[in-house]
């Protein structure tokens with residue numbers, strides 16, 4: 195969006211609220227631009243801990259070092275907070291739970307489980323906007339000062355726990371002992387942002403996304419998706435219940451976010467189609483790996499809901515249909531089921547069908563003793579995936595299809 | 600840490616009756632009968648072993664472990680844990696590809712790990728039975744890349760698997776030869 199339009203929009207937001215809705219009382223940053231705190235004080239300590247945590251993330255084996263993906267995410271952050279663009283760095287971490295967090299020094303981490311739960315760029319902008327909200331309002335500093343009155347933060351840093359204070363996030367303890375440092379996550383929950391901070395970050399996030407030209411209604415949609423997924427899972431003790439435990443009640447949050455969106459009105463200037471294409475271009479190549487991580491969580495109810503949503507959103511239909519086949523097969527106790535087979539066959543109707551769809555049908559047919567079809571599918575798999583790590587095993591199955599009478 | 604220091608540490612920490620050095624020669628573990636050439640292995644008390652599986656180690660379970668998963672019946676998970684519903688289960692008609700995935704999902708859950716490389720799956724004959732060998736990598740939540748070597752077969756409808764795992768850097772290669780020989784020559788009743 196051009197500068198004048200952004201300025202005009204800011205004026206609209208600031209001075210001319212939509213007539214039907216109450217005025218939106220806009221937030222402003224407490225963090226100066228191009229700021230770096232003096233060493234030695236509380237904020238200096240926080241930044242030092244952040245730099246250490248950032249160093250660990252940068253060298254983590256879970257980091258997805260894809261410069262194009264990082265640039266894509268950073269571009270969204272810069273659209274949301276252009277004045278702070280030069281202070282922001284993004285790291286993508288391969289962990290199959292919903293989380294993003296921003297450290298006080300401007301280092302942000304985004305987990306792969308979050309990326310597969312976004313339907314478009316506006317939803318991603320909503321989550322990133324929420325995190326920038328914490329960053330611009332220096333919530334970590336407020337939290338640290340609050341803790342200082344209860345205990346000596348210096349002691350925390352000496353014990354190496356400072357990073358936990360530095361690395362709070364959308365869902366610091368979203369994963370039960372999972373991910374980017376289980377201890378860090380557990381400690382993060384001790385030092386979670388207050389509900390006031392969360393509410394403020396929610397509001398700031400919607401404000402920033404609307405100003406940048408995204409549909410502000412998508413902020414509520416993010417949480418609605420998560421609530422639906424949780425309800426569909428029928429599973430209690432898992433990552434997302436931690437998420438709900440550390441965050442404001444999702445129902446009231448949805449309502450509040452929806453209210454902000456109505457107050458801010460529909461000033462969308464970002465082309466939704468182009469944004470979707472950009473999002474897919476950045477994330478697409480990683481989807482098979484991210485989906486495989488989701489499947490390894492062995493939570494079929496939740497996974498099935500997620501993949502069906504992605505199918506509705508016409509998101510990588512070949513890969514998603516294959517994953518639905520996998521979920522369906524596992525949920526049916528690994529038994530042969532028509533539902534699973536139908537998904538695998540549907541996958542093959544799309545150009546992005548993974549070779550593994552052929553393998554899955556081949557295994558099915560081999561068990562059902564439909565040997566000619568098994569052979570065809572195993573052969574197709576090896577043709578499409580000549581470097582497959584299970585090549586020798588598939589050759590062994592091919593031998594079985596020939597020996598039989 | 601040298602093995603001597605490690606074992607001394609174990610003696611101090613846990614009392615000598617718990618960790619036991621495994622004698623050279625033939626040993627029975629679960630359904631398996633295995634042969635060890637060098638006296639490098641120590642058996643781990645079940646309270647300290649991943650998934651309460653019969654487990655051996657050279658340098659401690661975080662540095663290397665050899666776990667024996669034996670006699671798994673249709674409908675059962677591979678590990679003994681209290682929250683069994685979280686673990687995928689074995690079915691006696693599973694093909695090696697499905698068992699490989701079952702092992703990886705179990706490892707992902709047990710170690711809160713991400714499978715970082717699906718690796719290689721090949722046929723392997725164990726105790727005269729057609730079986731499989733699998734090698735893959737995973738990242739645990741201590742940010743360590745680990746490698747696993749798995750050998751297994753299904754006999755009389757029951758799954759029999761041995762899993763060796765260690766950090767990819769240094770530890771896997773150090774004892775992989777011993778572990779592989781032991782797995783490949785394992786006998787089942």
Ligand SMILES: [Zn+2]
Nearest residue numbers: 363364392395
């Ligand atoms: Zn937050």
